[in-house]
Amino acid sequence: MIGFLEIRRRKLQFALVGLIVTLISYLVLMINGLGVGLNEQAGRALRNFDADAIAYSDRAGLSVIRSELSAETVERIEAESGARESAPLGYMAVNYTRNDGKVKSAAVLGYDPGTIGEPPVTEGRPLTPADADGLLADRQFLRASGLKVGDTVRLAIRLQEREFTIVGELNEGAFFFQPSVYMLRSTWQEMKYGTNAPGTPVASVVLLKGDGLAGKRGAGWEAVSKSTAFANIEGVSGQQSTVQALQVFGYLIGGLVIGVFFYVLTLQKTPQIGVLKAVGATTGFIFRQLLVQALLVALGGVAIAVPLAWLTNEGIKQVPDPVPIAFTTGTFVTTSALLLLMAVLGVLFSGRQVAKVDPIIALGQQQ
Amino acid sequence: MSIRLKVENLEKIYGEGERAVHAVRGVSFATEPGEFVAIVGPSGSGKTTMLAMIGGLLTPTRGTIEVNGRDIARLRGKELAEYRRQKVGFVFQANNLLPYLTARENLLVMARINGSDLKAARARADQLLEELGLAARRDALATELSGGERQRVAIARALMNDPELVLVDEPTASLDSARGKQVVESLIAEVKGRDKLGLMVTHDMAMAEMADRVLEMHDGQLVAHTVAARG
Known part of the structure; x- marks a missing residue:
């Protein structure tokens, strides 16, 4: 009182x-x-992956940038890891030009619809296997670029440039300090390697769901928990x-x-x-x-x-x-x-x- | 309510060795219920120190202070706080009201400390303020009161918990003589009406003469013990 x-x-x-x-x-x-x-x-996008562990190439030193997995390695990971579910995922960094003319970078993640790699869409629609030129963009990307669902955007990597239509909005967050966009894994493969020919890497990492997966390894691959994967992001x-x-x-x-x-x-x-x-x-x-x-x-x-x-x-x-x-x-x-x-x-x-x-x-x- | 005070060989020494100061030396006296006693003496004679020891604010170096047969000089901590809270009403020379509280709230603090019923406490506070001519100032902050008003609020606060022992240090220092006389009369009435004991330290001989007895102190010693003419 x-x-x-x-x-x-x-x-x-x-x-x-x-x-x-x-x-x-x-x-x-x-x-x-x-x-x-x-x-x-x-x-945040990595933390939001619907996965318990992430498998890398064992020669990548747990770097998503350097990890490249062949179709055979992906098959081995899926067979040997004991995961209940899995999804190969591709990563690359691309450039795009903002409305004000500034060139900015974005993180591209390539996934297969219907797998655990598919992010939930908050607006618009998800990608279908027919959406080779479709893109799901995180809201951070849309805010930074000034674009919206239905707009087109040109993504560039090395000397190639390709136009995409944004069909859906996500709230998955950034990846590697860049706003993230998601496309079909086959499109990612074409953009990153210029071809879908056999022998071309098919993914950067494989998302794994199940118990006791972290720490597992096999021929050409190793799996770690999401928190270890996060801590190994360059600079993190x-x-x-x-x-x-x-x-x-x-x-x-x-x-x-x-x-x-x-x-x-x-x-x-x-x-x-x-x-x-x-x-x-x-x-x-x-x-x-x-x-x-x-x-x-x-x-x-x-x-x-x-x-x-x-x-x-x-x-x-x-x-x-x-x-x-x-x-x-x-x-x-x-x-x-x-x-x-x-x-x-x-x-x-x-x-x-x-x-x-x-x-x-x-x-x-x-x- | 019937309180008896017996002080025997009371001593207070501040400091040690060559720096020791004997503030009170071997003071003894006893009182009867309903007595109002004045303590006079020059500055530094030890009268306030003695009052503080009786009020449980200072621990005597030697001697006993029996209040109804209980030596309060031996009390410590919570027991001493309880003695101060329930038996003693102290009016300080510097009134020491809490500046951010109103006159009434300063009185109600006593009820809060004592864990008393607040409804009854409000009625008691209003009654005391009325008796001391402060009814119109009950909601004024302590800082808004004049020196005399503050002193009267301090007196009301001292009486709030209906203490058996009313200890007053220079109560009229900031009052004019008419108001001072009125305040001392109120205190005497309170003491006599309820068989309490009043001890008042004062320099004002006119006020001292209103008491039943006057104890005179000099250099820490009781040098005279006078029964007032009116007593």
């Missing part, structure tokens, strides 16, 4: 404290959001270390600032604590008031910071070349809980000081 009334009556002081908590929470959330965004940019491991360091420092410094802030705020109340003790308040009673106050202010700050971060994310999404930023419910929950915990810890650390406050200070002076 006393803590709550003090907040009500000292609006400016507590608004400023709340502002600090809001800004710190916002900063920590944004650092986390940028980290998650970078990870998503690295390969270094990026993840940086992102994790940023997150840890964000939590640590943000948490400490908030904790120290509430600690100092409590110490400033020493004269009032002395008076309360002099009139018979126990340390526990005073402590509860301080705790309620810290929780209310921290909750207020976090309650503003969370929607603010979410709105920032929504705003950033609207620009054509957005900064990679993404939020998960987990990010919001973890960050909010941690910052609230640090506010409480700040008060807890001041607990000893509260216990040590001598009620004699209420007398103002001794004679």
Whole structure:
């Protein structure tokens, strides 16, 4: 009650404290959001594969770029891995020209309709085996290119260029830091190798579904879990270390600032604590008031910071070349809980000081 | 309500060795229920230190303070807080109201601390504010009150939990003589009407003469013990 009334009556002081908590929470959330965004940019499409493991050529060093599988190897993977379901998948990077004339790259994934490699379409229709010149485009690709379902786009690789019609929209995310588009695997093979002739590689990797597949290997192939595959995306491991360091420092410094802030705020109340003790308040009673106050202010700050971060994310999404930023419910929950915990810890650390406050200070002076 | 206080050989020494200061030296006295006692003496004579020890704010170096036969000098922690909360009403010289609370809320804090029924506490707070001429100022913040009003709120706060022991440190310092007299009369009425015990530290001899007895202190010692003419 006393803590709550003090907040009500000292609006400016507590608004400023709340502002600090809001800004710190916002900063920590944004650092986390940028980290998650970078990870998503690295390969959300890979994480979204409807697979438990991914098989590579054993000479590729778990690089999708360098992995090339022959028809025989794909057959061996399907036969030897013990997977319940499987789907060969092709990858290549292509260029396309945006409406503003800028040349951009996109990740092309070639799949077979009806297999686990087929991505779910959010708008338009899926590809059929007859859609040799059809394309499914991720919404990030459509936003970046300014195109929409029904438009045509020219994709270029080396000296070839081919026109495709976008028949469906996806929400599978980026692949290898590029917006993704999906086409038929036969088309991918033609574009990447210029031919469908026997002996031409038929896939880059094979998606596998089943139990205990990660770690399996056979002649010419090896399978790993999706998380291992993600970590082996070129540049991802270094990026993840940086992102994790940023997150840890964000939590640590943000948490400490908030904790120290509430600690100092409590110490400033020493004269009032002395008076309360002099009139018979126990340390526990005073402590509860301080705790309620810290929780209310921290909750207020976090309650503003969370929607603010979410709105920032929504705003950033609207620009054509957005900064990679993404939020998960987990990010919001973890960050909010941690910052609230640090506010409480700040008060807890001041607990000893509260216990040590001598009620004699209420007398103002001794004679 | 019938409180007896017996102070024996009370001593308070601040510091140690050559730096030791004897604030109170071997003070002994006893009171009867319903008594209002004034403690006078020059600054530094130890009267506030003695009041603080009786109020459980300071631990004596030596001696006993028996309140209804219980030596409160030995109490610590929660027991001491309980003694201050339930037995003592302390009016500080610097009034020490919580600045962000209204006059009424400052009184209700006592009920919160004591875990008392809030409805009854509100009625009690309003009654005390009325008696002390503060009914119209009950919703004013402590910072909006004049010095005299703050002191009267502090007195009301001290009486809020109906304490048996009312300890008052220079209650009239910020009041004009007429208001000071009125406040001391209210305190005396409260003490006598409920068989409580009032101890008032004051420099104001006019106020001291309103008490039943006057204890005079000098250099930490009780040097005179006068029964007031009106007592």
